[in-house]
Amino acid sequence: MWFFILAELLVFGIFFLAYAFARTHNVELFNASQLELDRASGVINTVLLISSSYFVVLAVSRIRRGHSRSCASWLITAMTCGAAFLVLKLSEFSGKIEAGINMSTNTFYMFYLGLGFFHFMHVVLGMIILGAVTLKAWRGGYSAADHAGVETGAAYWHMVDLVWIVLFPLIYILN
């Protein structure tokens, strides 16, 4: 799993560099387009993901003490935040699409929509992973001694969160 996480970070890292590179060639366009984004929604989403990561930390600490049910409950709380993130993100995207904006509108929107959607799919995958872990935890499949699965799922979720923490200021704010 660590290998995948590194590989994922590598992909996002290259995209962030590409974004920075593209921006230096087109600062005005990027700044102008950036102002059209819904920052409030971005901030709420950031809070949601950071909170979800905290809940995942709580879930891991619970299973370390052998509390399966409480671990599962915190994971469900984390996933609820994740789901809220997805809903907000979808409404953001649909707003843009209704405004006639797509990946070919300009380079900024190519990155905004492309990277946003790519990250969106990672949140979905992270939710699937957390879902599987929750189900197993609820059934008592993990113990204080053996809970590598929970930690693996948690590591993936933190990666998804980490990417957003870079992505949000980079695309929404940095002017």
Add this chain to the structure above:
Amino acid sequence: MKYQSQMVAKPYFIAAIGLFLGQILFGLIMGLQYVVGDFLFPEIPFNVARMVHTNLLIVWLLFGFMGAAYYLIPEESERELHSPKLAMVMFWIFLAAGVMTILGYLFVPYATLAEMTGNNLLATMGREFLEQPLPTKVGIVVVALAMLYNLSMTVLRGRKTAINLVMLVGLWGLAIFFLFSFYNPGNIVKDKYFWWWVVHLWVEGVWELIMGAMLAFVLIKVTGVDREVIEKWLYVIIAMALITGLIGTGHHYYWIGAPEYWQWWGSVFSALEPIPFFMMTVFAFNMVNRRRREHPNKAAVLWALGTGVMAFLGAGVWGFLHTLAPVNFYTHGSQITAAHGHMAFYGAYVMVVITMISYTMPLMRGRAANSPLAQVVEMWSFWLMTVAMVFITLFLTAAGILQIWLQRISDQPMSFMAAQDQVALFYWLREGAGVIFLIGLLLYIGSFFIKGKAATAD
């Protein structure tokens, strides 16, 4: 060999090697036509030689994959093949279809061939690598489906391992993506767009699964390293191959009229495509270093190591050379592409099929390994073919760089044909390397006929 039905692999491998020889002969004819334009004209025009060269490559690799699957799946599933008879019937159908198609290319003008074979009913012909007449394409689908039925039934009723599942998914993917060869939209952008769904998603997608499974299978056998270790590697490699390879399709969409964002997506993802190939190299060397037994078949071990290295160089490094959009803007469709194509196909797919043949053929002929002399000859053929291919690639790369400079970058750009005249020296050198390759291949074929006592572990 554990199961009698694995023997059906043998005719598949023999046919593969026969067609391989044909491919190389036509490669030499075509290589000469680059510098002696009217060589064998009008009997074998350049476009026909090219079509035969590339189509034979695809068909013989398919024979190799099928043979490998028929050998590997029963052994991994720990049971006899569902229907050896069906596998043999399909072998003859596929061979007949393949031979008829090549004869059709050689003896009937292509337009007439299209007319004769019902291209007016469903137009699928005339596109690079997918030139096959409609009946051949249908035949490929029938043969592939029968094989998938046969293999899937074997796996479903037998043991499921990472290796046979990855192999099966790869073969299913191969069959499914081939269906796009029947989709031939009038819009030339869409045509190219989906054409790559066969070509790219084969060689940079599902074929990598087939390659990974074959390599893992042979490595388990010749090194004795724990299955769990090898399967973990296999999973990571194929996951990386799919992640990078699927969106990496975008590196073909830069200039064909597809949306511009593909220049970014194609560049980033395909820039990572060398990673799975590099991992295959590390994988092969790592497993051989950690081997728990000395397998008497040294030649097979050599091929397994070679395929890792050459696939990384050919597919990984030479692919990366021209995959970034700003670079590809200049290199697109030049001899750089040809250089990459040659080494990638040889390193990844030719060598992995030979690895499999090298490991299984002695077993199917009733011994763990060939005689020491036969193995020495086989290893000579390995070095001759591999070094020759390195030189073919280097000469084509040199030709490509010069071509791009003269034709696309210099102050007074030359026309295509004028630039071709200027790089003729490299074409001659490439032809020379091609002759060495043929000698290597003949030695390889010769090694099957060398008798003697089977080699032992030390």
